Amino acid sequence: MVLKKNITPVLFGILLMFSFVSVAQTTKIEGRVVEQSNNQPLAYATVMLADKDTNKPISGTTTTEEGTFVLETETNNYYIKVSFIGFVTKDIRDFQVKNNSINLGTITLAEDAAQLDEVVVQAEVSRTQFKLDKRVFNVGKDISSTGMSALDVLNNVPSVNVNIEGAISLRGSSGVQVLINGKPSILTEDGGALGSITADMIESIEVITNPSAKYDAEGTSGIINIIIKKEERKGLNGSVSLNTGEPDNHSVGISLNRRSEKFNLFTQLGLGRRSYLRDSENINRNLETVTTLFNTGTDYRNEKFYNITLGTDYYLTPNDVFTLSGNFAYEVEDQPSNYNFQLFDEADALVSEWNRSEATDATNPKWQYELVYKKDFTDHEDHDLLLSATGNSFSKDQNSLFDDVTVSGEDRDAQQRTRTDFAEDNFTFKLDYMKPFSEQWSIETGAQYVMTDVSNDYEVEDWINGEFVTDTGLTNIFNYDQKVLGAYFSAAYEGEKWGLKGGLRLEQTDLKTLLETTNDANDQNYTNLFPSVHTSYKFSEAVSLQAGYSKRVYRPRMWDLNPFFNIRNSFSIRQGNPELQPEFTDSYEVTTILDIGKTSLNFGVYHRFTTDMIERITFLSEDNVSTTRPENIGTNSTVGIEFNTKYTPINWLTFNVDFNYNSFDREGTFESEVFDFKGDQWTSKLMAKFKLPANIDFEATGNYESEYKTLQGENDDIAFLDLGLRKKILNGKGVFSLGVRDAFASRYFKSFTAQGNSTNYTESTRGRFVTLGFSYGFGKGEAMEYSGGRRR
Incomplete structure (x- = not known):
């Protein structure tokens, strides 16, 4: 090979x-x-x-x-x-x-009750730090996430939820920007791609619900920043892991690190295979023709993956560090699916039935490379200069064959063939400078330039008279080119009891999209100011208060704008909208932190007001095809409360609780139809950790997400349970782990949509996941519980 x-x-x-x-x-x-x-x-x-x-x-x-x-x-x-x-x-x-x-x-x-700069909620392994403008969830070895991906870890972070499709929301809002080590990444453009980051790779997750001017203005509900570990123990360290699971999930990972006074050399290797399946059901009803179309089916994603990461830190002096790293991953995908369609008339009599099968194969090479220089000035530990240049690229070569076979009734026999050549390149150049003038006063300033270039060459062919003929109505090349230049300045005062931080960010966006075949172009160029203010006050040793404001933006992504779609299910279509405009959000919040003995409680109230709100609208045609695409529709005002705590009643039992409730008021009109409505939703998580005899740990995490209204209908509630068990051997160098996600296979996504003279019901599930793993650390390394996913 x-x-x-x-x-x-x-x-x-x-x-x-x-x-x-x-x-x-x-x-x-x-x-x-x-x-x-x-x-x-x-x-x-x-x-x-x-x-x-x-x-x-x-x-x-x-x-x-x-x-x-x-x-x-x-x-x-x-x-x-x-x-x-x-x-x-x-x-x-x-x-x-x-x-x-x-x-x-x-x-x-000894505990220090007089610490004033932050309050820590100290969990048994993972813990949360509350800072002036963010919360830091320091990821331990939560058992239910062992062998799982970053999406599973995120689902255990307070305020964060991940639905069955991999979509990430923060406080119930999907307008969140996900960063890796403070920078955009190919993996964050598509929630499912975050599955290539495994739980053991993550050092911490920063939840920034009101980002300061230092951060990109992207993300209307805030920012989630995933910090990846970089081993720095001196000498030679390493770790090896083996994992297996059901559905088909097998991998091996190797991590090596060598550190001296001047160099830190690191590498990771991984390979394996895994499978994902999704069962789904769709019911389209046309109330005008009184016809109903049922379709049920299963689609699979079988994947083999290989990856390598190589990098080095070079300490030019103790205060000057250069980091050069690169990652290459290669995936080979096989994506079969099979759907059954049944069409009924007004008397519920079966008119026709047919099966639609799919055979898809794809290859996905991914590259990421980074050069970073960090200067620590000698006059103060927080006096820093950081320069970085990051590039990443992703391409996909995919071919699909669809075959419709009539079972009964009207002749539905047909064949279609699709070809996708996709390429995306991202480059980010960043400068950050922080200067403390005293123990209380400091400033931050910097600039960033981000370039994104995407091309999607998509072709559909129909089998006509013994040969495949290109469908010109569905075939096109879509080009997306976006450049964002940003600059910021902020100043902060942190006293013994009171702190204040204010800043302003300027961003200029230049976006160009082009449909080559039709020559339809959409150019957008706009400049915006994004202010932010954060403050904190400590009333006593037990009570602290934080407040913040920031202005945010959500820029439509490539897939929001691309009008072409996957025809896997030709009666349930999702497509983009090239005319989509960005949405802007003003975000306010006040948080109280109560430190009661060894228990800390976090209670917050927040408000978000969004203009040019992006919503997905579903249309049903006369031939029962439902098409969903995003549109800018009116405003949305959200008011919510949030509560987090951790309680240890006895030394072998710990509870972590997370609760979020919000109500929203939507106002908007689209094509003369009024979409004004009000609703509410809430989510909760309860995690229980047990320390058992024989060095065994057990963990159970229950999740509940309430039903809530949407623009055209409602989504059902969801309840599911994750379990984990871990046994250490060889003085902690070796670890056996068992993880069960969605133990009762109850994590169903169900939605109902009503539009004009039509309704649509959708239900899907991915089922139970079980993983079993063993890892061993050598040298001064620890067992890393690594499932073989790509390290960043």
Whole structure:
């Protein structure tokens, strides 16, 4: 195979890189960090070596789930600093070196009730930090997400929901921008593509419901920023994992990392195969002709994948770091489907029945590359300069054959063939600068330029008189070219009790789309200002208050604008709208944080007002074909409340609760039809974690999403349960894990739409997913519970 020939020299290159890293005489430092109040281990506490003369960091690590740590150094003029958010930092200057080894034993940290800059809700493994303009969900090893994707992890983050189709919403709104390491990515353009990021790869997830001027104005309901781990333990570290699951889900992953004083070299390899299936049912009723069309079926996505990531950090000086990394992934897809159609007349008599089958194959190469320079100035730890250039590309070569076979009644025999050549390139250039003038005052400024270039060559052919003939009405090339230039400035004051941050962002957008065959062009050029204000006040040790305002924009994506569609189900069609305009949102929120003993409660009230609201409208033709496309329709005003908490009644049981409720008022008109209506919706999540004997952990997460009105109908409620079990062996180096998503196969998506003289009912489900895995960490690596997905 060509692939094997290509991988062999890559592996040789990896080993060659590692061989260049020099190994000097080192001192080994180890110990264990626990809470002073209950002697429980502190997972993910920071252990840092600092220079005695300058107090600058030399190196560091974090503790394991058992509170233990090991690090090495080649220097000798240092002291040891142990810290964890919410606890008093401890400096250790008195220690003995024996045989190039330091054993610090058990280190106790006391809780710090006087910390004023943030409040931490400390979960058993995962935890949430509340900062001035965002919340940071630090991802632990939540068992139900083991072997699952970033979409599953997101579904466990407070305020975030992911529906059965992979669509992400924040506080019930789908206008959310998803970033990876603070930058746009190919993987975030399509929710399903986030399945290539696995749970073990994620360090933290930032939920920014009111982004400051530093961030892109894109995303009307806010920003979700996925921070990917980058291993930095010194020496050679690695991890290997094997996973299997049902439906068909098998993978192997290897991670290697080598760190010295000057270099950090890292690589990940993964390969595997997986299958997704979806059962669906559609009922189209034409009330004018009194006919009904039923169609039921199953479509599959069978995928083989191969990937490699290579990168290095080079420390030019302790304060100047260059990072160069690249990722290549290759997917081979097979997408069969089969649908049965039945047409009934006004007397419910069967008029005709036919089957429509599909055979689709596709190949998807993906590239991403990044160069980053970071400068840490010596006068203050937060005085930073960051320059980055990122490029990514994705292409798809897909061919499909559709075959309609008559079962009874009217002759429906037909064949269609489609071809898709898709290519997308994204380039992002970014500069960020932060300058503190004192412990209270600081500024941030920077600029960003994003270029997106997409071409979608789509052809449909019909079998006519013994040959395939191009359907010119459905065949075209759609080009999409968007450039966004942004610049921002913000200033912040953070005192002992009160903080204030204000900023302004300017963005200029240049968008061009073109349908080549018809020569239909749509050019948009607009410039907007996006202000933001955030403030916080600490009334007492137990009560803090945060408030914020920001203006946001949602720019239609390529698939929102492209008028052509997949004809898998030729009676249920989704297409884009080239004339679609951006929508703008003013967002306000006030959040109260109550710190009651070891329990922290987060209660918030928010309001969003959106103009040029984008809604999907469904039309049903006389021949029972339902077509859905986006349109700009009026305004939407949303008022909501949100509640999050974590409670540990006993040391082996922890509960995490997340609740969100909002009501909305829609006003709008489309083609002389009034779409004014009011409604509400709510979601809740309850996670229970149990520490069992024999080093076994068990976790159950229940989810509920209420029914809610839509522009033309309503969506049903959804309830589902995720389960997980984990067993550690070999002092935590090895981990067996079992995960069950949607344990009762109850995660159905159901919607009802009424438009004019027609109605449409849709129901779909993906069913239960079960995964079983084993992972093992070697060197100083940990078992990473890696399912073989692409690492970014």
